[in-house]
Amino acid sequence: MSQRPPRFLLGGRRYSPAASLLLAAPFLLLVAVVFVLPLATLLHESLFVPGPTMAHYARAFDEPVYLRVMLRTVRIAVFVTVLALLLAWPLAWVMSRSRGLGLALLAAAVLLPLWTSVLVRTYAWMVLLQRNGVVNQLLERAGLIDEPMRLLYTEGAVVLAMAHVLLPFMVLPIYSALKGIPEDYTRAAQMLGASAWATFREVIWPLALPGVTSGCLMVFLLALGFFVTPALVGGPQQMMIATLVSQQVREMLDWPFAGALVGILLGFVLVLTLVFKRAVRLDRFVGSA
Amino acid sequence: MSAVRGNRAGRMALNAAAYAVTVFLLLPTLIIAPMSVGPERYLRFPPAGFSTRWYTEYFQDEEWVRATLFSLEAGVIAAVCATVVGTMLALALVRGRLPGKGLVELLVIGPVIVPHIALAVAMFLVFEQLRLTGSLLGFAMAHTVLALPFVVFTVLAALYRFDVELERAALSCGAGSFRTFRYVTLPLIAPGLVSAALFAFIISFDEAVVSFFISDLDRKTLPRKMFEDIDYNISPTLAAVATMLTALTIAALLLGYLLKRGLERRARATAAQED
Numbered sequence: 001m002s003q004r005p006p007r008f009l010l011g012g013r014r015y016s017p018a019a020s021l022l023l024a025a026p027f028l029l030l031v032a033v034v035f036v037l038p039l040a041t042l043l044h045e046s047l048f049v050p051g052p053t054m055a056h057y058a059r060a061f062d063e064p065v066y067l068r069v070m071l072r073t074v075r076i077a078v079f080v081t082v083l084a085l086l087l088a089w090p091l092a093w094v095m096s097r098s099r100g101l102g103l104a105l106l107a108a109a110v111l112l113p114l115w116t117s118v119l120v121r122t123y124a125w126m127v128l129l130q131r132n133g134v135v136n137q138l139l140e141r142a143g144l145i146d147e148p149m150r151l152l153y154t155e156g157a158v159v160l161a162m163a164h165v166l167l168p169f170m171v172l173p174i175y176s177a178l179k180g181i182p183e184d185y186t187r188a189a190q191m192l193g194a195s196a197w198a199t200f201r202e203v204i205w206p207l208a209l210p211g212v213t214s215g216c217l218m219v220f221l222l223a224l225g226f227f228v229t230p231a232l233v234g235g236p237q238q239m240m241i242a243t244l245v246s247q248q249v250r251e252m253l254d255w256p257f258a259g260a261l262v263g264i265l266l267g268f269v270l271v272l273t274l275v276f277k278r279a280v281r282l283d284r285f286v287g288s289a
Numbered sequence: 290m291s292a293v294r295g296n297r298a299g300r301m302a303l304n305a306a307a308y309a310v311t312v313f314l315l316l317p318t319l320i321i322a323p324m325s326v327g328p329e330r331y332l333r334f335p336p337a338g339f340s341t342r343w344y345t346e347y348f349q350d351e352e353w354v355r356a357t358l359f360s361l362e363a364g365v366i367a368a369v370c371a372t373v374v375g376t377m378l379a380l381a382l383v384r385g386r387l388p389g390k391g392l393v394e395l396l397v398i399g400p401v402i403v404p405h406i407a408l409a410v411a412m413f414l415v416f417e418q419l420r421l422t423g424s425l426l427g428f429a430m431a432h433t434v435l436a437l438p439f440v441v442f443t444v445l446a447a448l449y450r451f452d453v454e455l456e457r458a459a460l461s462c463g464a465g466s467f468r469t470f471r472y473v474t475l476p477l478i479a480p481g482l483v484s485a486a487l488f489a490f491i492i493s494f495d496e497a498v499v500s501f502f503i504s505d506l507d508r509k510t511l512p513r514k515m516f517e518d519i520d521y522n523i524s525p526t527l528a529a530v531a532t533m534l535t536a537l538t539i540a541a542l543l544l545g546y547l548l549k550r551g552l553e554r555r556a557r558a559t560a561a562q563e564d
Contacts (some may be wrong), residue, residue: 015466020385024393024399027378027437031396034434038411045414066545094307108542109311116538117319118494119515120531124317126523127332128322167314196299225404227498232519244408249410249502262407275404282377285296 039266046259056260061167066244070264073241076159077223077232081170083163084219085212088170092211096178110175114168122229123194125161127153129233161233166222170215177211178204217276221269241265318535325528330425332525343529353530356514360494362425363510367432368410372482374433375440380470383440383448401438405498408435413502423505431499436489443488447481448474473563476559480552487545 015023046056060066095106113121128134129151136148151157181204189199227242234240239247240260248258325343327336339457347353375506382394383389410430413422421427455477459469497512506512511530518527 015385017386017388020381020387023377023385026374028393030374030397030430030434030437031399034412034430035396035399035403038415039407041415042407042411071375075531088314090303090306091310093302106311106527106534107306109314111542112539113314113318115491117497117512117515117531117534119497119512120321120534121318123515123519123523123527123531124321126519127321127528128317128462130523132331134324134332137334142340144524163314164317167310169392174412186397190296196296198543204438221402227406227409227501228516232516243405245406245410250414255414258410262410264403266407269402269404 018261042255042259043263043266044160044259045255045258046263049256056256059257060260060264066261069239069244070241072155072238073224076155076162076238076240077220079159080162080223081216081220082168083159083215084167084170085245087163087167088215090173092174092178095175098179100243110171112167113164114172118165118228121165122161124231125157125164125229125233129157129161152233153237155234155238158238158240160231160235162223162226166219166226166227169222173214173218174208174211177214179206181207182227213276217272221272223267225265318531321528322532322535325525325532327525332523332528335520343525344533347352347524347529347533350526353511353514353526356511357449359425359428359508360511363428363432363543364490364493366429367436367493368486370429371436371440372486372488375437375485376444376482378437378477379441379444379448383445386554397438397441399438405435409499411503412499416503421502423508425508427503428493428500428510431503432493432496433489435496435499436492440485441545443481443485444478447478451477477556477563480549480556482550483548484545487541491541551558 047053060070067091091106091110095103096108100108126133130136131150131152132150133151135151136145139145183202185207186199189203190196194202225242226240227246230238230240231243231246234243236243241264245258245261247266248254248261299504303540313347323336324332324334326341327333328338328340328342331337339439379396380392382390387393416422416427419427421430442463450476458470459473460466464472495512496510500510500513504510509517515527515530518524
């Protein structure tokens with residue numbers, strides 16, 4: 001929430017605290033019932049059922065099966081973030097240096113996936129990667145393989161599909177940071193004799209860093225808690241924490257343990273958000289469309 | 290000379306990389322469209338012929354149609370509620386003196402920061418006790434809360450861009466707070482409200498995770514129905530649904546863009562007239 005108009009402009013009449021509260025009331029009521037109450041109930045379940053206990057949290061770390069799921073979750077989230085960053089950088093850079101039709105086309109290519117259903121995009125990857133899917137068909141026709149490879153339900157497939165789904169969240173903040181770098185800066189650096197690499201390292205990268213941090217954080221956080229894509233593309237073999245939570249709730253009906261897993265996930269997300277508080281800039285995603 | 294040439298080669302490589310990434314972004318989704326008109330039971334690229342069989346199957350399947358209508362209903366209600374509630378809150382944040390503003394701002398970004406799986410499971414737990422699973426009310430409330438952050442930020446942006454002197458002028462001419470809002474503020478932030486409502490609708494319509502948990506056997510949203518079908522059998526009907534959804538997203542984005550431009554133009558014309 002930036003760029004407030006100077007206070008004196010607002011001057012005159014502002015709504016009274018009572019009127020402001022009245023305006024905010026529907027929001028507060030909704031968020032209390034649909035956001036705060038459910039999360040509090042679930043966390044209560046994890047800490048106080050049957051009695052006050054940390055056993056459910058301990059279980060997540062003690063049993064190797066669950067520990068492995070959590071480690072896999074973090075590992076996949078890291079890979080997804082790195083891959084997304086590598087893919088996003090050239091696109092964001094070229095976008096920041098384009099105008100008119102070129103920019104419109106590139107922006108459309110980023111915004112269309114952002115607003116297309118995650119299920120549609122996940123489904124597309126399954127069609128591409130399944131045993132008799134497009135990728136295997138093409139490879140076979142080209143004579144590169146004799147029989148279809150197993151692509152779906154591998155960690156690589158999960159990373160690729162998730163990086164694809166989350167890529168817009170990386171491109172947009174980096175683009176908005178790069179757009180803010182005047183072209184004069186790079187030209188000046190080059191006229192002073194800096195190589196392309198030195199220009200990148202000394203001028204562009206430091207100025208782009210806030211956007212990069214913001215994009216990486218956004219993608220990493222979303223990847224940690226991602227449900228749809230890993231559940232479908234990864235299957236039970238590549239279970240991540242969200243799928244584990246779902247399994248505990250729907251198959252085991254173990255609410256306290258599911259609550260503990262959610263508690264761990266939330267703790268992780270909250271710590272990261274607080275550490276990088278300034279990097280979370282939602283307005284970048286809203287203003288751009 | 291060689292430095293310039295090196296630069297140009299570098300720039301061309303960057304451009305090529307950027308367009309390759311664009312293809313990577315778009316191709317997986319777009320390749321479904323030609324495959325969805327293939328006549329065969331399993332999807333093939335390129336398709337072996339042309340047939341609208343899978344589209345017909347979708348429209349004739351009562352479960353698909355019911356899920357679609359339910360999603361539309363929930364989406365419209367969520368869009369309206371989120372826009373009204375979000376606009377009220379944005380006004381309170383910008384134009385009001387709200388006690389506990391920091392906490393309220395935290396609650397606004399809450400649904401974005403908290404992973405949807407956490408929210409979904411938590412809502413499932415509480416909604417079951419309140420008998421809200423599978424109800425339109427339950428979906429409307431859940432989706433309204435998920436869409437609210439985007440609405441609030443869009444409206445906040447519109448309010449910050451807005452010239453406060455216009456409101457002051459209305460107030461000093463004797464208009465009350467409400468009349469000032471109705472005749473000055475509202476028309477000027479209307480473009481923002483339109484895109485906010487559109488965002489909210491798309492968020493609700495595409496929302497898969499919360500829907501996955503708070504649906505029941507009879508009442509489920511389109512994403513939940515798709516989820517089930519993808520999990521059990523990758524039938525070509527899904528390809529038809531996916532293609533129509535992609536087309537709908539393109540249409541919605543275009544519509545939103547055109548509407549916003551139209552409204553902005555009108556607002557500017559009105560402002561010019563009054564000058």
